[in-house]
Amino acid sequence: MHIVIVEDHDALREMTATVLREKGYFVTDLAYAEDVDSILDGARIDIIVIDLNLPGEDGLSLTKRLRKAHPLVGIIMMTGRDTPKDMTVGYESGADIYLIKPLAPETLLSAIGSLQRRLHGRTQNQPITLSQSENQLNGPKGSVTLQEAETKLLTACMRAPNYELEYGQAANLLGMNDEEYNKKTLEVRVVRLRKKIKNAAGDKLDIRAVRLKGYKLTNSIEIF
Template sequence: MTDRLLIAVVEDNDALRDATVEMLAHNGFRATGVACAEDIDDTPFPQPPDIYVIDLTLPGEDGLSLAARLRRAQPKVGIVITTARTLLDDRLKGYESGADIYLPKPVDPKELLLALQALGQRLRHMDPPSQGLVLDRHALVLRGSAGSCKVSASEARLLSAFASANENTLERWQVAAQMSPGSGSISQESMQARLSQLRRKIQACGYAGESIRSIRNSGYKFCLPIQTI
């Protein structure tokens, strides 16, 4: 873990999200804001966030579901839930979903800062999670900080190609060649579907942020350290 913690602020209120990110940045944190749970997968975090600050009442996937998903994928990540719901039953559900800290809104900035600093200290005393993936090409297994999963032969070829490519970047035709060896012919819709499936597998291995980034009119970049064995 770096000295400056990376905080992901998941809040659908634009003004509150921007103010929180600015406040955290002014107090020594690195912070990125997203409007909903679904945006996490498409946000180019420089590394997996150390702590997520999550609003409970998000559009789409709600905060409880997101917290539970993050806790399964990244057992050592920090999770702070913020919400106007203050009943005991609501707080218990928050902790059961995997939250470390439950703060009622409106949250005093000083309290949030102290909560993040305390949580950060605890995280620093834990064994640092692996920041990369390991692909076993022969067993067709991908391993990460939260576990492992099986990959298909074409997924293994694609991951190997990303690992050996300059700056882990492939042009679209190179991705197609790994997905459909021989013909190299694959529709854009099919390519996107298969990339989405691979992203979900990477997420299950412990990485909730961006893993494969689309480069406009060019190709794709693999955003995580990866080694092959």
């Protein structure tokens, strides 16, 4: 499970990251909301722990943006804002769990465990969807951001007979001109896309090579 911590207090961020890593979680710790964007392209994120009083973009703004773009991600707010109004605003912004600082590490670990179980139940029957406008692939494992060319390729596969495209068609959709095109280079591009698909859909979707022909999607995608 990949957990991202967004906290500008260096000592608290480092301590929290250490506690989570010792429990076996893969952790990315960031000091600014703007840094989150640098890890979203193709990366699987399961849970984000967000402080509200961040420099630059604040935690509420970040939460709203993430909830819209990544509806399946788990969001925990960890903040010193402790009034009922603050909590209401936090939940309305998209938080799954609202925790008030200071808190014991065991409290955060319990919240993460609870949210992990809820997310697992939430995604069991989650359809695989593709947003063409946002270049976003959503599935039972999470959400990933695609390149525009990758979105075009998946869309074309869905609309093709038997979900299959020829090598040349795939290369064209991935923006490769005649000079750039060769099967080895094309396969490298498809392998990158395959990793993103796995991060979003797990084993429910793949784009496989069809010998001497091209590529084929193994399942359907809802496109909007």
